[in-house]
Amino acid sequence: MSKLVNMKSMLIKAHKEGYAVPHININNLAWTKTALQAAQDFNSPIIISASWGATKYFGGYNVVANLVKNLVTDMNIEVEVALHFDHGNYDQCVKALEAGFSSIMYDGSHEPFAINYENTKKLIELAKSYNASVEAEIGQIGGEEDGITSSGIIVSDTNEAIKMKELGVDALAVGIGNIHGQYPEWWKSLDFETLSKIDSACNMPLVLHGGSGIPTNQVQRAIKNGIAKVNINTELQLVNAAALKEFVLSKKIDEAKNFDPRKIANYGMDAVYKLLQQKFTELGSIDKSIAIKHNKN
Secondary structure (H helix, E strand, O other), rough: OOOOOOOHHHHHHHHHOOOEEEEEEOOHHHHHHHHHHHHHHHHOOOOEEEEEHHHOOOOHHHHHHHHHHHHHHHHOOOOOEEEEEEEEEEHHHHHHHHHOOOEEOOOOOOOOOHHHHHHHHHHHHHHEEEEEEEEEEOOEEEEEEEEEOOOOOOOOOHHHHHHHHEEEEEEEEEEOOOOOOOOOOOOOOOOOHHHHHHHHHOOOEEEOOOOOOOHHHHHHHHHHHHHEEEEEHHHHHHHHHHHHHHHHHOOOHHHHOOHHHHHHHHHHHHHHHHHHHHHHHOOOOOOOOOEEEHHHH
Protein backbone atom coordinates (compact mmCIF):
# COMPACT_ATOMS: atom_id res chain seq x y z
CA MET A 1 0.00 0.00 0.00
CA SER A 2 1.65 3.24 -1.10
CA LYS A 3 -1.22 5.64 -1.27
CA LEU A 4 -2.42 7.93 1.49
CA VAL A 5 -5.98 7.40 2.70
CA ASN A 6 -8.32 9.73 4.52
CA MET A 7 -9.36 9.10 8.12
CA LYS A 8 -12.99 8.22 7.57
CA SER A 9 -12.87 4.44 7.22
CA MET A 10 -10.19 3.92 9.84
CA LEU A 11 -12.08 6.00 12.40
CA ILE A 12 -15.43 4.35 11.70
CA LYS A 13 -13.78 0.96 12.24
CA ALA A 14 -12.06 2.11 15.43
CA HIS A 15 -15.28 3.62 16.79
CA LYS A 16 -17.20 0.44 16.05
CA GLU A 17 -14.60 -1.94 17.47
CA GLY A 18 -13.68 0.07 20.58
CA TYR A 19 -10.11 1.24 20.02
CA ALA A 20 -8.50 4.52 18.95
CA VAL A 21 -6.25 5.36 16.01
CA PRO A 22 -2.99 7.08 17.04
CA HIS A 23 -2.51 10.59 15.69
CA ILE A 24 1.21 11.33 15.74
CA ASN A 25 2.51 14.84 15.15
CA ILE A 26 5.75 14.79 13.17
CA ASN A 27 8.64 17.12 13.90
CA ASN A 28 11.33 16.16 11.37
CA LEU A 29 12.34 13.45 8.89
CA ALA A 30 13.57 11.00 11.52
CA TRP A 31 10.34 11.45 13.48
CA THR A 32 8.25 10.68 10.42
CA LYS A 33 10.24 7.57 9.57
CA THR A 34 10.05 6.30 13.15
CA ALA A 35 6.28 6.76 13.37
CA LEU A 36 5.70 5.03 10.05
CA GLN A 37 8.03 2.15 10.91
CA ALA A 38 6.36 1.62 14.28
CA ALA A 39 2.93 1.56 12.64
CA GLN A 40 4.15 -1.00 10.12
CA ASP A 41 5.89 -3.17 12.73
CA PHE A 42 2.83 -3.28 14.98
CA ASN A 43 0.21 -3.45 12.20
CA SER A 44 -1.46 -0.27 13.39
CA PRO A 45 -3.28 2.25 11.22
CA ILE A 46 -1.79 5.67 11.81
CA ILE A 47 -2.56 9.34 11.30
CA ILE A 48 0.61 11.29 10.50
CA SER A 49 -0.02 14.90 11.36
CA ALA A 50 1.60 18.27 10.82
CA SER A 51 0.49 21.53 12.39
CA TRP A 52 1.08 24.88 10.72
CA GLY A 53 4.20 25.38 12.84
CA ALA A 54 5.60 22.01 11.83
CA THR A 55 4.69 22.55 8.19
CA LYS A 56 6.53 25.88 8.22
CA TYR A 57 9.53 24.23 9.88
CA PHE A 58 9.66 21.50 7.22
CA GLY A 59 9.61 24.10 4.45
CA GLY A 60 5.99 24.10 3.33
CA TYR A 61 2.87 22.05 2.60
CA ASN A 62 4.29 20.39 -0.50
CA VAL A 63 7.45 19.32 1.31
CA VAL A 64 5.42 17.58 4.02
CA ALA A 65 2.96 15.96 1.62
CA ASN A 66 5.64 14.66 -0.76
CA LEU A 67 7.89 13.55 2.09
CA VAL A 68 5.19 11.41 3.68
CA LYS A 69 3.96 10.00 0.36
CA ASN A 70 7.49 9.07 -0.72
CA LEU A 71 8.38 7.52 2.63
CA VAL A 72 5.22 5.40 2.54
CA THR A 73 6.30 4.15 -0.89
CA ASP A 74 10.03 3.72 -0.32
CA MET A 75 9.66 2.17 3.14
CA ASN A 76 7.03 -0.25 1.79
CA ILE A 77 4.50 0.84 4.39
CA GLU A 78 1.40 -1.32 4.03
CA VAL A 79 -0.74 -0.11 6.92
CA GLU A 80 -3.30 2.63 6.40
CA VAL A 81 -1.68 6.08 6.59
CA ALA A 82 -3.59 9.35 6.64
CA LEU A 83 -1.73 12.66 6.35
CA HIS A 84 -3.58 15.15 8.50
CA PHE A 85 -3.24 18.94 8.79
CA ASP A 86 -3.70 19.80 12.46
CA HIS A 87 -5.35 22.93 13.90
CA GLY A 88 -5.55 24.86 10.65
CA ASN A 89 -7.46 28.03 9.91
CA TYR A 90 -9.58 28.17 6.77
CA ASP A 91 -6.86 29.29 4.35
CA GLN A 92 -4.29 26.88 5.77
CA CYS A 93 -6.70 23.96 5.38
CA VAL A 94 -7.30 24.87 1.74
CA LYS A 95 -3.56 24.99 1.05
CA ALA A 96 -3.06 21.62 2.77
CA LEU A 97 -5.73 20.02 0.57
CA GLU A 98 -4.18 21.54 -2.54
CA ALA A 99 -0.78 20.12 -1.55
CA GLY A 100 -2.09 16.59 -1.13
CA PHE A 101 -2.89 16.18 2.55
CA SER A 102 -5.56 13.49 2.83
CA SER A 103 -7.22 14.98 5.89
CA ILE A 104 -7.64 18.36 7.58
CA MET A 105 -8.69 19.66 10.95
CA TYR A 106 -10.34 23.05 10.81
CA ASP A 107 -9.96 24.73 14.19
CA GLY A 108 -12.79 27.21 14.43
CA SER A 109 -13.02 26.88 18.19
CA HIS A 110 -11.84 30.45 18.73
CA GLU A 111 -14.55 31.81 16.45
CA PRO A 112 -18.27 32.24 17.21
CA PHE A 113 -20.02 28.95 16.50
CA ALA A 114 -21.85 30.40 13.48
CA ILE A 115 -18.52 31.15 11.77
CA ASN A 116 -17.05 27.80 12.84
CA TYR A 117 -20.11 26.08 11.37
CA GLU A 118 -20.08 27.93 8.04
CA ASN A 119 -16.36 27.50 7.45
CA THR A 120 -16.56 23.82 8.35
CA LYS A 121 -19.42 23.42 5.91
CA LYS A 122 -17.43 24.99 3.07
CA LEU A 123 -14.35 22.92 3.85
CA ILE A 124 -16.37 19.69 3.87
CA GLU A 125 -17.58 20.44 0.35
CA LEU A 126 -14.07 21.29 -0.80
CA ALA A 127 -12.56 18.21 0.86
CA LYS A 128 -14.96 15.95 -1.03
CA SER A 129 -13.31 16.94 -4.30
CA TYR A 130 -9.98 15.75 -2.89
CA ASN A 131 -11.41 12.62 -1.24
CA ALA A 132 -10.13 14.03 2.05
CA SER A 133 -11.59 13.79 5.54
CA VAL A 134 -12.50 16.69 7.81
CA GLU A 135 -12.19 17.05 11.57
CA ALA A 136 -13.92 19.94 13.33
CA GLU A 137 -13.66 21.24 16.88
CA ILE A 138 -16.25 22.60 19.28
CA GLY A 139 -15.53 24.23 22.59
CA GLN A 140 -11.87 24.86 23.32
CA ILE A 141 -9.01 22.60 24.33
CA GLY A 142 -6.75 23.99 27.02
CA GLY A 143 -3.04 24.63 26.84
CA GLU A 144 -0.89 25.93 24.01
CA GLU A 145 -0.78 24.85 20.38
CA ASP A 146 1.44 26.71 17.89
CA GLY A 147 1.43 29.83 20.04
CA ILE A 148 -2.34 29.86 20.59
CA THR A 149 -3.25 29.55 24.27
CA SER A 150 -6.62 28.59 25.70
CA SER A 151 -7.83 28.05 29.25
CA GLY A 152 -10.00 25.18 28.00
CA ILE A 153 -13.77 25.68 27.78
CA ILE A 154 -15.74 22.57 28.58
CA VAL A 155 -18.30 21.57 25.98
CA SER A 156 -21.58 21.29 27.87
CA ASP A 157 -24.11 21.92 25.12
CA THR A 158 -24.43 18.92 22.83
CA ASN A 159 -26.47 20.90 20.27
CA GLU A 160 -23.28 22.20 18.63
CA ALA A 161 -21.94 18.66 18.41
CA ILE A 162 -25.15 17.45 16.80
CA LYS A 163 -25.06 20.28 14.25
CA MET A 164 -21.49 19.41 13.31
CA LYS A 165 -22.38 15.77 12.90
CA GLU A 166 -25.30 16.68 10.65
CA LEU A 167 -22.88 18.72 8.50
CA GLY A 168 -21.02 15.51 7.77
CA VAL A 169 -17.73 15.93 9.62
CA ASP A 170 -15.72 12.71 9.82
CA ALA A 171 -14.42 13.39 13.32
CA LEU A 172 -15.23 15.84 16.06
CA ALA A 173 -12.68 17.17 18.57
CA VAL A 174 -14.21 17.90 21.94
CA GLY A 175 -13.04 19.96 24.90
CA ILE A 176 -13.53 17.81 27.99
CA GLY A 177 -10.84 19.19 30.26
CA ASN A 178 -8.02 17.98 28.01
CA ILE A 179 -4.96 20.17 27.57
CA HIS A 180 -2.28 20.60 24.91
CA GLY A 181 1.22 20.20 26.28
CA GLN A 182 2.14 19.06 29.78
CA TYR A 183 -0.67 18.70 32.31
CA PRO A 184 -0.36 20.88 35.43
CA GLU A 185 -0.26 19.33 38.88
CA TRP A 186 -3.77 20.56 39.70
CA TRP A 187 -5.31 18.66 36.78
CA LYS A 188 -7.35 15.67 37.94
CA SER A 189 -9.58 14.18 35.27
CA LEU A 190 -11.36 14.37 31.95
CA ASP A 191 -15.00 15.39 32.09
CA PHE A 192 -16.59 12.02 31.36
CA GLU A 193 -20.11 13.29 31.96
CA THR A 194 -19.79 15.75 29.07
CA LEU A 195 -18.09 13.17 26.88
CA SER A 196 -20.83 10.62 27.53
CA LYS A 197 -23.55 13.15 26.63
CA ILE A 198 -21.87 14.03 23.33
CA ASP A 199 -21.21 10.38 22.54
CA SER A 200 -24.83 9.44 23.17
CA ALA A 201 -26.12 12.35 21.12
CA CYS A 202 -23.80 11.91 18.13
CA ASN A 203 -22.62 8.30 17.99
CA MET A 204 -19.65 9.23 15.79
CA PRO A 205 -15.84 9.19 16.03
CA LEU A 206 -14.72 11.74 18.62
CA VAL A 207 -11.19 13.07 19.05
CA LEU A 208 -9.11 13.51 22.18
CA HIS A 209 -6.53 16.25 21.73
CA GLY A 210 -3.82 16.61 24.35
CA GLY A 211 -3.47 12.84 24.67
CA SER A 212 -0.03 13.09 26.30
CA GLY A 213 0.01 12.65 30.05
CA ILE A 214 -3.57 11.49 30.60
CA PRO A 215 -3.59 8.34 32.79
CA THR A 216 -4.06 5.16 30.77
CA ASN A 217 -7.25 4.20 32.57
CA GLN A 218 -8.81 7.56 31.65
CA VAL A 219 -7.74 7.27 28.01
CA GLN A 220 -9.25 3.80 27.78
CA ARG A 221 -12.43 4.95 29.50
CA ALA A 222 -12.66 7.79 26.98
CA ILE A 223 -12.33 5.28 24.14
CA LYS A 224 -15.30 3.39 25.58
CA ASN A 225 -17.22 6.67 25.40
CA GLY A 226 -16.68 7.44 21.73
CA ILE A 227 -13.07 8.58 21.39
CA ALA A 228 -11.68 7.00 18.20
CA LYS A 229 -8.62 9.21 17.63
CA VAL A 230 -6.04 10.27 20.21
CA ASN A 231 -3.48 12.99 19.47
CA ILE A 232 0.01 12.39 20.87
CA ASN A 233 3.00 14.70 20.65
CA THR A 234 4.30 16.15 23.92
CA GLU A 235 5.14 12.80 25.54
CA LEU A 236 7.13 11.79 22.48
CA GLN A 237 9.00 15.09 22.51
CA LEU A 238 9.83 14.64 26.20
CA VAL A 239 11.28 11.13 25.84
CA ASN A 240 13.27 12.27 22.81
CA ALA A 241 14.69 15.22 24.75
CA ALA A 242 15.52 13.02 27.76
CA ALA A 243 17.33 10.51 25.56
CA LEU A 244 19.35 13.20 23.82
CA LYS A 245 20.19 14.81 27.16
CA GLU A 246 21.50 11.49 28.46
CA PHE A 247 23.44 10.96 25.22
CA VAL A 248 25.28 14.24 25.74
CA LEU A 249 25.75 14.24 29.54
CA SER A 250 26.98 10.63 29.56
CA LYS A 251 29.56 11.70 26.96
CA LYS A 252 28.40 8.97 24.57
CA ILE A 253 28.33 11.72 21.98
CA ASP A 254 32.15 11.78 22.21
CA GLU A 255 32.54 8.08 21.42
CA ALA A 256 33.59 6.82 17.98
CA LYS A 257 31.69 8.78 15.33
CA ASN A 258 28.67 9.61 17.46
CA PHE A 259 29.03 13.22 16.40
CA ASP A 260 27.25 12.13 13.21
CA PRO A 261 23.90 13.97 13.34
CA ARG A 262 22.15 10.84 12.10
CA LYS A 263 23.43 8.88 15.09
CA ILE A 264 22.43 11.66 17.45
CA ALA A 265 18.90 11.74 16.01
CA ASN A 266 18.54 7.96 16.09
CA TYR A 267 19.41 7.85 19.78
CA GLY A 268 16.32 9.92 20.50
CA MET A 269 14.24 8.01 17.98
CA ASP A 270 14.92 4.71 19.77
CA ALA A 271 13.14 6.15 22.80
CA VAL A 272 10.31 7.51 20.64
CA TYR A 273 9.82 4.10 19.01
CA LYS A 274 9.52 2.35 22.38
CA LEU A 275 6.93 4.87 23.57
CA LEU A 276 4.98 4.50 20.32
CA GLN A 277 4.67 0.77 20.97
CA GLN A 278 3.39 1.57 24.46
CA LYS A 279 0.87 4.08 23.11
CA PHE A 280 -0.38 1.75 20.38
CA THR A 281 -0.95 -0.86 23.09
CA GLU A 282 -2.78 1.65 25.28
CA LEU A 283 -5.06 2.69 22.43
CA GLY A 284 -5.70 -0.89 21.32
CA SER A 285 -4.63 -0.20 17.72
CA ILE A 286 -2.07 -3.00 17.35
CA ASP A 287 -3.01 -5.51 14.63
CA LYS A 288 -6.00 -3.40 13.57
CA SER A 289 -4.68 -2.67 10.08
CA ILE A 290 -7.05 -3.91 7.39
CA ALA A 291 -4.34 -3.56 4.73
CA ILE A 292 -1.95 -5.94 6.48
CA LYS A 293 -4.70 -8.54 6.97
CA HIS A 294 -5.67 -8.34 3.31
CA ASN A 295 -2.07 -8.81 2.20
CA LYS A 296 -1.70 -11.93 4.36
CA ASN A 297 -4.82 -13.58 2.94
